[in-house]
Amino acid sequence: MWRRVASLSPLVSRSKSRLLDQVQVANGFNVWQVFSTQVLNPTEGGVSDRRRTPLVTFVLGGPGSGKGTQCTRIVETFGFTHLSAGDLLRKEISSNSENGSMILNTIREGKIVPSEVTVKLIQKAIEASENDRFLIDGFPRSEENRIAYERVIGAEPDIVLFFDCPVEEMVKRVLNRNQGRVDDNIDTVKERLKVFTELNLPVIKYYSEKGKLYKIDATGSEDEIFERVRPVFAVLR
Numbered sequence: 374m375w376r377r378v379a380s381l382s383p384l385v386s387r388s389k390s391r392l393l394d395q396v397q398v399a400n401g402f403n404v405w406q407v408f409s410t411q412v413l414n415p416t417e418g419g420v421s422d423r424r425r426t427p428l429v430t431f432v433l434g435g436p437g438s439g440k441g442t443q444c445t446r447i448v449e450t451f452g453f454t455h456l457s458a459g460d461l462l463r464k465e466i467s468s469n470s471e472n473g474s475m476i477l478n479t480i481r482e483g484k485i486v487p488s489e490v491t492v493k494l495i496q497k498a499i500e501a502s503e504n505d506r507f508l509i510d511g512f513p514r515s516e517e518n519r520i521a522y523e524r525v526i527g528a529e530p531d532i533v534l535f536f537d538c539p540v541e542e543m544v545k546r547v548l549n550r551n552q553g554r555v556d557d558n559i560d561t562v563k564e565r566l567k568v569f570t571e572l573n574l575p576v577i578k579y580y581s582e583k584g585k586l587y588k589i590d591a592t593g594s595e596d597e598i599f600e601r602v603r604p605v606f607a608v609l610r
């Protein structure tokens with residue numbers, strides 16, 4: 374039950390009701406408060422138009438499905454800020470943080486870093502940005518990740534992209550990636566694919582059932598794939 378990119382009307386109507394969604398899901402600290410230029414005006418009983426509600430897209434798909442590549446294109450064309458959860462974790466390793474060796478071992482094994490670590494890094498990156506449009510790439514990778522994000526950030530994503538790619542193609546791309554990553558080897562890839570099926574797919578199913586999922590055929594050239602992505606964001610301009 375996937376949403377096809379041809380069907381864009383829910384996206385338009387949802388963006389109008391996004392403010393209401395934010396209020397309804399608010400639970401604990403709401404990171405969006407930092408973007409608010411004006412709070413509720415009790416005499417008028419409404420929220421000022423000047424409030425900016427950031428737009429969040431989760432970008433999901435298996436290892437090598439092309440998430441990072443397409444995020445770069447979306448940034449160039451639609452002005453989003455790209456937050457790759459994997460890149461944030463790799464930066465933690467190279468900055469010798471207290472969690473560095475735990476993160477490195479987890480990535481090497483193809484497993485998932487504890488939610489509180491990843492969510493904190495994402496929260497910090499959002500707060501440090503002036504932008505109000507974010508692509509969160511490669512996260513959430515499990516239902517536990519998703520629930521932790523919603524609890525800490527106090528909001529759901531507006532859009533979820535899923536890059537759907539055959540396993541043989543993903544393996545080929547990862548093994549040819551050539552970025553010196555500790556997890557781009559056949560043994561870790563096998564584990565990552567297992568984690569993808571067992572833990573990532575339930576998140577994708579969850580957003581499909583909520584009507585937020587845009588499934589993109591991730592085969593073909595980078596240009597061809599971007600033309601499938603473009604309509605999702607073109608309506609937001």
Ligand SMILES: Nc1ncnc2c1ncn2[C@@H]1O[C@H](COP(=O)(O)OP(=O)(O)O)[C@@H](O)[C@H]1O
Binds near residue numbers: 436440594595
């Ligand atoms: N459409 C494509 N066809 C062939 N190779 C691709 C395509 N898109 C991306 N790649 C290459 O595949 C590898 C994995 O892409 P990447 O964007 O890093 O995927 P992910 O972030 O999903 O792991 C990279 O080396 C990238 O250059």
Ligand SMILES: O=c1ccn([C@@H]2O[C@H](COP(=O)(O)OP(=O)(O)O)[C@@H](O)[C@H]2O)c(=O)[nH]1
Binds near residue numbers: 434479480487510511
């Ligand atoms: O939210 C996340 C994102 C990444 N990772 C870890 O970082 C690795 C690399 O993630 P990245 O998104 O960079 O890989 P990609 O899917 O893009 O190849 C994953 O296999 C996990 O071990 C994680 O634990 N939580």
Ligand SMILES: [Mg+2]
Binds near residue numbers: 440441457459511
């Ligand atoms: Mg990536």
